[in-house]
Amino acid sequence: MHWTNESRxxxxxxxxxxxxxxxxxxxxxxxxxxxxxxxxxxxxxxxxVERVADPPAHLEGITGRELTDRRILNRVGLHLLGExxxxxxxxxxxxxxxxxxxxxxxxxxxxxxxxxxxxxxAALSAFRTSLELAPEDGGCGWCENARNRIAELETGAQ
Numbered sequence: 001m002h003w004t005n006e007s008r009x010x011x012x013x014x015x016x017x018x019x020x021x022x023x024x025x026x027x028x029x030x031x032x033x034x035x036x037x038x039x040x041x042x043x044x045x046x047x048x049v050e051r052v053a054d055p056p057a058h059l060e061g062i063t064g065r066e067l068t069d070r071r072i073l074n075r076v077g078l079h080l081l082g083e084x085x086x087x088x089x090x091x092x093x094x095x096x097x098x099x100x101x102x103x104x105x106x107x108x109x110x111x112x113x114x115x116x117x118x119x120x121x122a123a124l125s126a127f128r129t130s131l132e133l134a135p136e137d138g139g140c141g142w143c144e145n146a147r148n149r150i151a152e153l154e155t156g157a158q
Contacts, residue, residue, distance in 0.1 A: 033063050040076045044088040052091035056099070070100040074109050081113055089113050097126075104133030108142035111149060120153050127153075 020027050033039065036059055043055050056067040067073075077092035093110035100106055111126035127146040134140040 036063070036067070036069070036072045037076055037079075039063070040072060040092075041079065044076070044080065044085070044092075049087045049091050052088070052095055055092075055095075067099070070096060070103050070106060073099070074106055077109060077113065081116060086113065086117055090117065102133060104130040104135075104140070104146075105142045106130075107133060108146050111146065115149060115153060124150060124153050 034042075039059055039062060040055050043058050047054070055073070059065070059067050073092040073096040077089040077096070080086070080092070081089040090110070090113040093106065093113045096106045097103075097110055107126045107130035111123045111130060114120075114123035114126060127150045130142055130146045131150075134143050
């Protein structure tokens with residue numbers, strides 16, 4: 001283990017840091033926060049869904065960083081959809097599409113959320129938007145799902 005840590009480039013900087021920790025009475029440890037996913041999920045458990053616009057500011061208040069990763073609300077929403085907390089899931093999907101309106105994958109997730117609650121027209125609209133936002137160079141990881149879900153919803157099968 002010693003060799004593994006010693007071979008890291010950051011090992012050269014460890015000595016002064018350890019020394020400061022030991023001898024500098026003003027040294028303060030930086031807080032380690034829970035992951036953004038955990039913080040957002042915890043927020044949804046403690047607040048009413050009407051406060052859905054607040055999690056980005058909540059996250060920034062705790063971590064000091066803006067919400068710039070479009071995957072966070074999407075993944076939490078997918079998790080909540082699986083936990084049958086669809087009100088928050090759909091609310092997070094809608095917020096995510098407002099924060100990152102050019103990401104078709106987020107609209108695909110929004111379509112899944114609406115479809116799970118029988119909101120067929122809203123689901124169709126979201127799936128169609130996701131296809132409109134497909135990358136021109138191909139590589140659309142959600143397009144097949146969106147096309148299949150549109151066909152299912154249009155024929156009445158879910």
